[in-house]
Amino acid sequence: MSERVLMKGNEAMAEAAIRAGCRHFFGYPITPQTEVAAYMSKKMPKIGGTYLQAESEIAAINMVLGAASAGVRAMTSSSSPGISLKTEGISYIAGSDLPCLIVNVERGGPGLGGIQPAQSDYWQATRALGHGDFHVLVFAPSTVQEVVDLVFLAYDLAEKYRMPALLLSDGLLGQMMEPVSFPDPVEKFAEKPWAANGHQNKRPHNIINSLYLKPDELERTVVERFARYAEIEAAEQRYQEYLCDDADYIIVAFGATSRVSQSAVDTLRAQGIKAGLLRPVTLWPFPKDAIRAHIPHVKSFLSVEMNMGQMVDDVRLAVEGKVPVEFFGRTGGVIPRPSEVVEAVMKVAGGDR
Amino acid sequence: MKDWNFVFAGFGGQGILFAGKVTAYAGMMEDREVSWLPSYGPEMRGGTANCSVCLSSRPIGSPLVLEPNALVVMNNPSYDKFIDTVAPGGVAVIDSALVDRKTGREDITVRYVPATRLAQENGIAKLANLIMLGALWKATGFASAEALQAAIQKVVPPSKQELVELNWKAIRIGAGG
Known part of the structure; x- marks a missing residue:
């Protein structure tokens, strides 16, 4: 663990993601989340990572889909209206069984709403973060330290269950500073035999896909996914x-x-x-x-x-x-x-x- | 140690958020629970800025301070907004070089400190915020001198360590020597 420092929730979250092994961040600025992207833009180039400000939220989430397909720890962050734009891509990521970290630093809605803290995206986060039958893991920190700790857990569980994880923060947690210490950087990552990262003629090539035109085939993949959800519901309820x-x-x-x-x-x-x-x-x-x-x-x-x-x-x-x-x-x-x-x-x- | 819920308020650019940060760091140096929450919004240089700072022996519930037991104000709009929110028995430190009001409240301790004028007279024009912090420290004793010094050391970036001495000078002026 590092020495305790005073840090904003948004910046601590970005630092935690880097320590958890994230080297691919794709974002688009929006209040009250912008510090996450700002921190990434400063840090990533220094550590050989990628910070990319996409042309839109939709582009950013699809870049996450691409990076996650290759098996790396990818991340995007936004605030409520921006998350709505990302939902199509999140559905594709879930349908492709890919792990990634998505952050929503919530603000008031609906529409452009306001920029002050809110929790009005609960339904969206837990019910419909995109179209189709699927869930994402949803974590709700209440302190800056917990923001940090849950970033690590979110990546681990997202990879364990091959699904997106959402960290649901809000403007209050994002903007406030509290003392925080960071776990040591993650150096060993889980094997990802499914990743499309070059087969070098040593194995059959992997396909990342969410399109199943035959109903029985699609039904089977969804039912299999829901069997995994049942396991998660039994093992991962935290409070x-x-x-x-x-x-x-x-x-x-x-x-x-x-x-x-x-x-x-x-x-x-x-x-x-x-x-x-x-x-x-x-x-x-x-x-x-x-x-x-x-x-x-x-x-x-x-x-x-x-x-x-x-x-x-x-x-x-x-x-x-x-x-x-x-x-x-x-x-x-x-x-x-x-x-x-x-x-x-x-x-x-x-x-x- | 006593728990403190502070509000620091003034114009953007006066170093209000910085003063709050030093305060939070001082609490952290004493291993207390601390939080620092800025107001955020479509604000600009010269607009109003404020932050809530809590120092506590217990985990901090809401970091948003609505009834401060100590208030630092450095402009008229902030004075008007916050003076009535100070909890009875609390403390208000007012930059009397910029705030032309006087409160009639007798249930709180009020310190009028012409911090902005004192800063100019002492050749540290940008450090009125820490003169105010010094006055607050004198009035409340919210942390030990060692913790406050260590906090300044922490908050001043390594590349500007020559400012540590000036910051401490400002605090001493505010604390009255």
């Missing part, structure tokens, strides 16, 4: 709990809102209300098993988000109607105050008194 064991009310929140919610839990506990926080670290696979484990003792769950209520759907799917699931959120780039979250829990608790 963190704070004071959940005896909680009457559990707040479910990820990323920036989990920090606000943790402050709210402390305030509620000081007032004698047994509140806890369950923070999903992976949004897909969603940590439904952890949520279900608390159903026997909680009176209700409260999903707190910077949107109009998106992750709350997944909480409800996990809970299956066994206890009430409520929602509190702010949107458009407004960061909820801890006091608002306290009030929202009080309102839920009020009904029980």
Whole structure:
């Protein structure tokens, strides 16, 4: 591990990707993500890597498809409107079973929206990051250190399962500085016998493709992929709990809102209300098993988000109607105050008194 | 050590974000939890700039400071925006060379420091931000002198180490010797 330094989330993310072995970055500037690309443009030429500012987001994601086909650790980053443009390419990457790292430093939407922090791309990230039957791994860091740690994990799991990984950050995490230390650079990489990187007449050539014109053949590839998704759902649900064991009310929140919610839990506990926080670290696979484990003792769950209520759907799917699931959120780039979250829990608790 | 939630605010170009960064580094030197969050938006040189800085013994929840227990302001618009947000019992350090208001609040400690004038008089015109930081440090004692010195060493780039001494001079002026 390196010495602790104070760094912006966006810059720490770029440095982490480089240390994780990324040498191919393709991007296009957009607030509040631009520091990722700026950092890459400074660093990559010095270490023999490629930084390329593409002519558009669509071009950038297709360059990632090309680089990933050759088996290297490739990356692109953008913010909400730019991610929408990338979704076609992401679908192709998923359909070609390629690993890569995609970053969304979310801002308010829809449309051009605003440039302040938001979590309103949850549905897009977990449901439809492109057309067709597929998932991507979705990681939601809540501190700058976790941004770094999850970059490494995202690459590892993307390669293990041969699928794209999305790091879902937001303007708050991207712009803030916190102390961070970096793991040692990755030097050994997984074998990629599928990569189209030159067969030198020693093996049959590999084809990277997402086109299957025969329905039964396409169905078979999709069903095989979903068998892998089932494995991932069983093995890779990640989350963190704070004071959940005896909680009457559990707040479910990820990323920036989990920090606000943790402050709210402390305030509620000081007032004698047994509140806890369950923070999903992976949004897909969603940590439904952890949520279900608390159903026997909680009176209700409260999903707190910077949107109009998106992750709350997944909480409800996990809970299956066994206890009430409520929602509190702010949107458009407004960061909820801890006091608002306290009030929202009080309102839920009020009904029980 | 006491937990601090700071807001630093002024014009872009005054070094407001830099002063906040020194503060955060000082906390880090003492192994405390720290965060630094800038306002960002369609801003320009001469526009308003501010940042939130937290120093804490516990993991920091929201890094966005809405009720600072210490405020540093270096222009009128920032004064108007933030003076009423200071938590009762808190501290406000005001650059009286640039801010022409006086607060009627009696529930907070107020320090009027003509930092921009002092900087010019001492031949360190660009370091009014650190004179303000010195005054803040004097009023709050947010970190040890050693931590603050080490922070300056860290924040000043290696190629400009000759500025470390000047930065410290500015802090000492702000702290009143």
